Amino acid sequence: DAQNTEEARFRFFDPSMQAEVQQRAELEAGIRAGLERNEFTLWYQPQYDRYRTLLGLEALVRWHHPQKGLVSPAEFIPVAESTGLIIPLGEQLLEQACRQLVAWAEHPQLSQARVAVNISARQIHTPDFVERVSAILERTGAEPSRLELEVTESMLVQDVDNTIDKMRRLRRLGVRFSLDDFGTGYSSLIFLKQLPLDKLKIDQGFVFELLTDANDAAIVRAIVALGQNLELAVIAEGVETLEHCHTLEAMGCHEYQGYFFSKPLPAAELEQWLITSAPTPARP
Ligand code: C2E
Ligand code: MG
Ligand code: MG
Ligand code: MG
DSSP states (O other): OHHHHHHHHHHHTOHHHHHHHHHHHHHHHHHHHHHHTTOEEEEEEEEEETTOOEEEEEEEEEEEETTTEEEOHHHHHHHHHHHSTHHHHHHHHHHHHHHHHHHTTTOTTTTTOEEEEEOOHHHHTSTTHHHHHHHHHHHHTOOGGGEEEEEEHHHHSTTHHHHHHHHHHHHHHTOEEEEEEETSSOOOHHHHHHSOOSEEEEOGGGTTTTTTOHHHHHHHHHHHHHHHHTTOEEEEEOOOSHHHHHHHHHTTOOEEESTTTOOOEEHHHHHHHHHHTOOOOOOO
């Protein structure tokens, strides 16, 4: 009716909304240009087991914007997703990660480490996702079993059978899958059981206050038990202190990622960090 039309008109001309629309449009143009100018790079954050053996590295995108400097993924990944630009961006990043794997193939500490790459919903739902990943593996010569793909529950509930089929096909090549931000989604355990996964990543939101919040502690214990029963590895993210490490270890969680070890670093800095500051393995 007339009043709603009037309302809609005012809402449409709401200056703060208009500013938001414009900001998104600028961001979209910026991402497009950034893709052409290779402004996106991956930083790497190490993952350790309880013996301080380096297991892998999570690849996290950073945008070196010509004016704004370093832009965090939280600011541009949502826009990249809604515009579909995440597809070319994700492809570029996956290729970078695979090239890095090849570059590290002879590295004394990194030759066995896996690289974990975050995959967006839009990416995994492209019809030729498996072919694209396979082509990148072939083009770069990266060892598929050293590539891990991080997916989230919310992206798997859509088009389940097809997605499971894609995951199976990639796993047959040796690629592994971990479920990121686990515990923040809403999927049932029956659904979880169906997924061809290798690892659960406990969301950092449950880890930060693990020592003082009994509910967080109960959730972490439950995730660890679930992982054991489903024969999945369990890694905690957001591990910031030695106490976090010890508490997680006592709960049966044996893999850790977080600022306690290192923040994400550019590849060259990570290599340097491994020489000067990395924890030394303490196998019993
Ligand atoms: P995520 O995949 O859950 O990554 C973990 C985030 O937690 C990273 O933030 C990491 O820097 C941060 N983090 C790690 N350890 C700690 C810690 O001990 N304490 C605290 N406070 N934070 C910690 P980042 O790099 O800003 O990435 C944020 C999110 O952006 C990622 O969450 C992921 O969802 C997305 N993202 C990052 N890189 C990519 C990418 O290449 N592709 C896609 N599709 N998404 C990405
Ligand atoms: Mg992740
Ligand atoms: Mg996460
Ligand atoms: Mg997260």
